[in-house]
Each structure stands twice: as structure tokens, then as C-alpha cells.
Amino acid sequence: MxxxxxxxxxxxxAGAVVALGAAGCRMPAAGPVGSRxxxxxxxxxxxxxxxxxxxxxxxxFRAAGPRTDVERIGTRTVVHNYGHGGSGWSLSWGAAHVATASALGTGERQIGVIGCGAMGLTTAIVLQRAGARVTIYAKELPPDVRSSWATGLYTPDSRIAMEEHATPAFKQQWAEMARRSYETFQTFLGVAGTPVEYIDxxxxxxxxxxxxxxxxxxxxxxxxxxxxxxxxxxxxxxxxxxxxxxxxxxxxxxxxxLMFNLASYQRLLMQDFESAGGAIEIAEFRSPADFARVREKTLVNCTGYGARALLADNSLVxxxxxxxxxxxxxxxxxxxxxxxxxxxxxxxxxxxxxxxxxxxxxxxxxxxxxxxxxxxxxxxxxxxxxxxxxxxx
Ligand SMILES: Cc1cc2nc3c(=O)[nH]c(=O)nc-3n(C[C@H](O)[C@H](O)[C@H](O)COP(=O)(O)OP(=O)(O)OC[C@H]3O[C@@H](n4cnc5c(N)ncnc54)[C@H](O)[C@@H]3O)c2cc1C
Incomplete structure (x- = not known):
């Protein structure tokens, strides 16, 4: 309905569009007006x-914003990093740093990342840069993940949470994520393949x-x-x-x-991860009990909308x-x-x-x-x- x-x-x-299009034909040709x-x-x-x-x-989308807490599930420590609404690419690097601090805070240096979309890829790379050995487990890889079908603009507060949940602490964490991501995107400017660029x-x-x-x-x-x-x-x-x-x-x-050319950008991220020694295994987790199947004792859960079925998380809309x-x-x-x-x-x-x-x-x-x-x-x-x-x- x-x-x-x-x-x-x-x-x-659409009817209005046709009418406007016709009106557009009658408009005067563009010409300089005023000083501009x-x-x-x-x-x-x-x-x-x-x-x-x-x-x-x-x-x-989650009304309360992305899930970033740490949970003990069976014999594994699971750091959550999902629920970024319409801002996943935009916040990815900042969210990856939050998840990395939690994962390395367990003392483990071999980390499993579940998911290979915007959040999984960037989290895996930030973990590597912090010295961890990382394996990504995912049932789909780029370009067949949901992240591939995004627009690709820096929109860090697009459907990120409801206003009523935006506490001062939430806003502070959001600002740190947005800022760190923005800074990281600057490092991709001018790179071959134009993964990131500014547009008007x-x-x-x-x-x-x-x-x-x-x-x-x-x-x-x-x-x-x-x-x-x-x-x-x-x-x-x-x-x-x-x-x-x-x-x-x-x-x-x-x-x-800022615009992300997702075809070349995702390819570059995959190359960066693999050339730094990262491993990828195709795997589907059907319930939290499946987390026990992987070698690593600490996992970062970057399953995006998939977390709704995997964890029965109905807060994901x-x-x-x-x-x-x-x-x-x-x-x-x-x-x-x-x-x-x-x-x-x-x-x-x-x-x-x-x-x-x-x-x-x-x-x-x-x-x-x-x-x-x-x-x-x-x-x-x-x-x-x-x-x-x-x-x-
Ligand atoms: C139309 C549209 C436009 C958008 N435009 C923008 C934009 O311009 N800018 C922006 O910042 N954001 C945008 N977004 C939002 C952005 O796409 C999402 O926030 C982001 O893709 C979420 O990334 P993710 O890595 O969490 O999830 P996903 O890309 O869905 O990745 C999840 C990964 O986990 C794996 N997985 C899931 N469940 C399981 C399981 N049970 N077992 C094993 N693996 C599993 C999947 O295979 C996949 O590898 C847009 C979204 C849409 C729909």
C-alpha cells in the first residue's frame, strides 16, 4: 500500500514535469544577468x-543509529559495526576505527571480519594498518554486495538515526566518524581510476x-x-x-x-586488502552459533541489513x-x-x-x-x- x-x-x-518541460522551451536563452x-x-x-x-x-536503518557495541556470543567476542542507514560509505572509515579499537582491545591480533561491503572492507583495511592479521568471511563480495548499489556521495547524516536518539554522546561519536572518514577520502583524490573526486x-x-x-x-x-x-x-x-x-x-x-566512483573505489579497496596479505573466505552464517566455526576468537560483524536475519535484529528497518x-x-x-x-x-x-x-x-x-x-x-x-x-x- x-x-x-x-x-x-x-x-x-510526472504530469507536472511534462508541463514544466514545455514551459522550459519558452524560457529565454541563458545569458549573463547581474554581475555573475x-x-x-x-x-x-x-x-x-x-x-x-x-x-x-x-x-x-536503525532509529538509535549504528550498532557499535561488543557482545560475547558463545566462545567468540563479537564487535558490531552495522546499521549505517544511508550513510554507510560516508562514515565507513570512522566507523572502522571505532570497531578496530574495540577488536584490538580484546588483545587478539588475528581478527575475522564478517561482511565485505562498505563497512567490512574498510574495517578490514584499518585493522591491517593497525597490525592485525585479517580474514574476511562473507557470502557475497563486491560487486554483488548491497553497498555496490549506493549512489556514492558523502552524505554522513542521511538516515543515520532519529532525532530523538541523537544524544550528545551519539552526536560526538558521529562527528568523529564523519570527520575521520572525510579526512581519509582526501587521501584517495587524484589516485588513478578516480575512486574519489569532488563534483559540483x-x-x-x-x-x-x-x-x-x-x-x-x-x-x-x-x-x-x-x-x-x-x-x-x-x-x-x-x-x-x-x-x-x-x-x-x-x-x-x-x-x-565528494563523490565515490564505486566501481573503481571498491576494486581499489579489495586490492589494498589483498596486497596487504588479507584473506577472503566465502561463508554464510545462518545463526550466531555459526560464529564458533571460524578460527578467530574476535570477530567484527559488518553484515549490514543481513544482521536483521542473522541476529533477529528487528530494530533494523x-x-x-x-x-x-x-x-x-x-x-x-x-x-x-x-x-x-x-x-x-x-x-x-x-x-x-x-x-x-x-x-x-x-x-x-x-x-x-x-x-x-x-x-x-x-x-x-x-x-x-x-x-x-x-x-x-
Ligand atoms: C539507493 C541507495 C543509495 C545510497 N547512497 C549512499 C550514498 O550516496 N552515500 C553513502 O554513504 N551511503 C549510501 N547508501 C547507504 C549505503 O549503501 C549503506 O549504508 C552501506 O552499503 C552499508 O554497508 P554494509 O557494509 O553495512 O552492508 P552491505 O553492503 O550489505 O554488506 C554486507 C556484507 O555482509 C555479508 N553478509 C550479510 N549477511 C551475511 C551472513 N548471514 N553470512 C555471511 N555474510 C553475510 C554480505 O554478503 C556483504 O558482504 C545508499 C543506500 C541505498 C540503498
Whole structure:
């Protein structure tokens, strides 16, 4: 029922998109207005026939935030590192340091990491750098893990916890994770294969004023932490006046953001882990009793949404997200957000996603079936910003 309501909502929006697209054709051509020079951006080649893949996955959200405690299960010490919602890649290095301190605090130097997604890979590498011998146990490896189907932006407070659970201690730990991750991402800039880069992102709006993360009436608010806890990592946005950019009379606000090219980034992390002597074993754990099967006495549990079934952890809520991928375009180096859809110019493909009006879009929805109508809606929404050039008679 929830998905049907969502779909009806955005299809209604799709009608508006067509109307806006038509209106866009009547808008005056871009030209310099005021003192700011006109913004030039290469048009995107975004159309339904250029869709190459649609993927769906569930963000592992916990109202109380990620699980980082240490638990004794049978004969093993288990350090938990899961439940990072829509921020797993963004917080990965910081979360890895928290888990590493707990794991090495047991005195063991041979550590098993369960899971090979964003959290497992980064935790394994940080453990190695701290002197541990590490084996990763996982039932899936990149590129077949959920982490591969993320957008790939630095979004450290995206669906990370509910505001009511964001205590001062939680905020402090979050800020340390966000900051350490941000610093680590700087070390990947300029590396061959461009695993990490900065992009300009343009929020395009039909109305003046900054876009705010919408609130869902009568529901708990998601914690918003970036401006409060790491204001120095948030860049000052720049406004482009209507008519001074390629999007006609719309309002445009630019910001810069870190983007992870997940295909090359994951490959690099796998190489780093293996070249430092890391071992990988394919294994599925069906219950906590299976932890006793591995050699290591200390384990770090990085199973993401898989922890819900493995540990019967019903505090993990699935937040469905669908990514529509189009043929890559080498001169597309900027991102967009327009109406309910976002666009990210990854090197391995143009990525589009319907993100809805607020963070509840896809909340408590574990369906991983592709929604073709949603994919086409994302494409037509972004395409409407680029009216087709007039053809000569
Ligand atoms: C559409 C979408 C967009 C997103 N965009 C972003 C973004 O831009 N930036 C960002 O920071 N985050 C983003 N996220 C969130 C991010 O993808 C997740 O937070 C992150 O992938 C979680 O990583 P993980 O390693 O915990 O889980 P996973 O990637 O799911 O990895 C879990 C690992 O554990 C293994 N495993 C699980 N259960 C078992 C078991 N029982 N036995 C053995 N192995 C097991 C799996 O095989 C896998 O190897 C997005 C998520 C979605 C859905």
C-alpha cells in the first residue's frame, strides 16, 4: 500500500514535469544577468533508451543509529559495526576505527571480519594498518554486495538515526566518524581510476529559496547533524540567478560534494586488502552459533541489513532505494537535484534516483523488485531540464 501511494504521488508529479518541460522551451536563452557570469554546463544525454541497469537495495536503518557495541556470543567476542542507514560509505572509515579499537582491545591480533561491503572492507583495511592479521568471511563480495548499489556521495547524516536518539554522546561519536572518514577520502583524490573526486551539485528549483529536507507529518524526525557538528566540512552554497544558467528562469544553487566512483573505489579497496596479505573466505552464517566455526576468537560483524536475519535484529528497518543507471557521459561532471529526483555523474554511469519529498521515501519497504515506472519517472524528470534543440524543417 505504501509503495502504491508513493507511486501515485510521483506519477502526478510526472504530469507536472511534462508541463514544466514545455514551459522550459519558452524560457529565454541563458545569458549573463547581474554581475555573475553565465554558467555553462554540457547538456546531459538522459533518455529512457539509454537506461543500462536498474538496481534496488535496502539501506540498513536503525532509529538509535549504528550498532557499535561488543557482545560475547558463545566462545567468540563479537564487535558490531552495522546499521549505517544511508550513510554507510560516508562514515565507513570512522566507523572502522571505532570497531578496530574495540577488536584490538580484546588483545587478539588475528581478527575475522564478517561482511565485505562498505563497512567490512574498510574495517578490514584499518585493522591491517593497525597490525592485525585479517580474514574476511562473507557470502557475497563486491560487486554483488548491497553497498555496490549506493549512489556514492558523502552524505554522513542521511538516515543515520532519529532525532530523538541523537544524544550528545551519539552526536560526538558521529562527528568523529564523519570527520575521520572525510579526512581519509582526501587521501584517495587524484589516485588513478578516480575512486574519489569532488563534483559540483546544482539544486534546481521552480521556487526561490533553499530546499529543505521535508518533514513527514506526525512521524519522528531524522537527525540532521552536519551543520551542527561538522560545519567546517560544509561548503558555502552559491546562487545562480534565473537566466544566468542553462535551466531558464528556475532557481539554481550550487554546492561541491565528494563523490565515490564505486566501481573503481571498491576494486581499489579489495586490492589494498589483498596486497596487504588479507584473506577472503566465502561463508554464510545462518545463526550466531555459526560464529564458533571460524578460527578467530574476535570477530567484527559488518553484515549490514543481513544482521536483521542473522541476529533477529528487528530494530533494523529497510529503507528501499532504487538507482537507474544510464550510459556514462565523459563531459558530465556535475550533479543535479530537481523536484523529487537526483542525478549523479558517476564515471561508471549516469545515476538517477527518485528520493521523494522526505527521508521516509522507501521507509520500511524491503521489496527489491525493480519499479520500471519509478525508473522512467526519474529519467523524464531530469530530461525535462534539457529541452530538445529545435530541428530545422
Ligand atoms: C539507493 C541507495 C543509495 C545510497 N547512497 C549512499 C550514498 O550516496 N552515500 C553513502 O554513504 N551511503 C549510501 N547508501 C547507504 C549505503 O549503501 C549503506 O549504508 C552501506 O552499503 C552499508 O554497508 P554494509 O557494509 O553495512 O552492508 P552491505 O553492503 O550489505 O554488506 C554486507 C556484507 O555482509 C555479508 N553478509 C550479510 N549477511 C551475511 C551472513 N548471514 N553470512 C555471511 N555474510 C553475510 C554480505 O554478503 C556483504 O558482504 C545508499 C543506500 C541505498 C540503498
Amino acid at each position: 505504501r509503495r502504491l501511494i508513493d507511486r501515485r504521488h510521483f506519477l502526478k508529479g 557570469p553565465a554558467l555553462q554546463l554540457p547538456p546531459l544525454r538522459v533518455s529512457i533508451d539509454r537506461i543500462t541497469r536498474v538496481t534496488v537495495c535496502t539501506r540498513p 551539485q546544482y539544486a534546481v528549483s521552480d521556487e526561490p529559496g533553499p530546499r529543505r529536507r521535508g518533514e513527514a507529518e506526525g512521524k519522528p524526525r531524522f537527525a540532521e547533524l552536519q551543520r551542527e557538528m561538522t560545519p567546517d566540512l560544509v561548503m558555502t552554497p552559491v546562487d545562480h540567478e534565473p537566466g544566468s544558467h542553462p535551466f531558464g528562469q528556475r532557481y539554481v544553487r550550487r554546492n561541491s560534494q 529497510p529503507v528501499r532505494g532504487q538507482i537507474t543507471r544510464l550510459v556514462a557521459q565523459s563531459d558530465a561532471t556535475y550533479g543535479l537535484r530537481y523536484q523529487d529526483t537526483s542525478f549523479v555523474p558517476r564515471r561508471d554511469g549516469l545515476l538517477l534516483q527518485v528520493t521523494g519529498e522526505n527521508d521516509y521515501y522507501g521507509y520500511d519497504d524491503d521489496t527489491t523488485v525493480v519499479d520500471r515506472a519509478e525508473a522512467e519517472h526519474a529519467v523524464t524528470t531530469i530530461a525535462s531540464l534539457f529541452p530538445a534543440p529545435a530541428t530545422s524543417a
